[in-house]
Amino acid sequence: MAYVIQAFIIRASRSPVVPSVLKPVRMPQRYILLPLTETARGALAIPSLPLTDEPGQPLPTALADLAAALSVDGFAAYIEAELFGGVGSQASAVWRGGRMVQPVTRSADAINLALSALGVQKAGDEDEFSTLGLGRFRFTDEWGASGRA
Numbered sequence: 001m002a003y004v005i006q007a008f009i010i011r012a013s014r015s016p017v018v019p020s021v022l023k024p025v026r027m028p029q030r031y032i033l034l035p036l037t038e039t040a041r042g043a044l045a046i047p048s049l050p051l052t053d054e055p056g057q058p059l060p061t062a063l064a065d066l067a068a069a070l071s072v073d074g075f076a077a078y079i080e081a082e083l084f085g086g087v088g089s090q091a092s093a094v095w096r097g098g099r100m101v102q103p104v105t106r107s108a109d110a111i112n113l114a115l116s117a118l119g120v121q122k123a124g125d126e127d128e129f130s131t132l133g134l135g136r137f138r139f140t141d142e143w144g145a146s147g148r149a
Contacts (some may be wrong), residue, residue, distance in 0.1 A: 003083040006041070006049055006140050008034040008067065008076055009118060009132075016070050019044060023144050027132045029120060034070070037144035051091035051104060052082045059093065059104055071095035077114040092117065 010016065012030040021043040023096050027032040036046060039136035045062045063078065070076035074096065081090035092114035094102035125133040137143050 001083060001085065002138060003088070004049070004139050005069070005134065005143070006080040007143065008070055008078055009115065010034065010070055010076050011074055011118070016072055016074075016076075018070070019066070025143055025146060028123075029069040029132070031118070031120065031132060033132075033134075033143060035140045035143035037141045038125070040144070046096050049080050049082055051106060052080055052089045064100070067093070067095045067100070068098045072098050077118050079111045079114055081111060140147075 003145070008022075009027070010032050012026065012032050018024065018034065021040045022034040022036075025035065027033050028068060028115075036044075036101070040046075040050060041073040044066060046066070047060055049055060050060050050063065067076050067078050072132060077092060077094045079090070079092045082088045089106060090110045091104060091106045092102075093100060093104045094114050094117045102114065105113055107113070112128045115132065120128040122128055130136065136147065
């Protein structure tokens with residue numbers, strides 16, 4: 001079974017300037033997912049899964065610039081994961097006030113680390129990933145088509 005996600009997560013209480021090609025999806029705990037769909041990546045010149053497909057590569061400039069803009073008045077987390085049959089990788093980074101505050105992390109819990117830095121509160125025995133419902137869809141473009149959590 002495959003799972004692929006590439007997105008930003010921000011707090012819903014904030015109102016950064018979000019490019020119109022990014023379609024916000026409301027998540028639990030007042031968070032918003034901004035999925036980097038194929039259309040959005042093309043319009044914003046952001047490559048597909050740059051941190052997990054080519055480990056060791058630097059963060060693409062277009063992605064870092066967008067993250068800085070999204071975090072101008074708060075936090076923004078960039079997350080990506082690519083798994084197939086339980087094998088794969090994930091990566092994340094976190095910005096605050098336009099500056100990276102948690103560098104690129106590539107690990108089995110990279111997404112949970114970023115969500116924790118944003119302030120996501122675990123619900124019971126669920127981790128941050130499950131608490132936000134990030135497993136609801138298997139592919140980024142499905143999030144983009146959903147329009148809601």
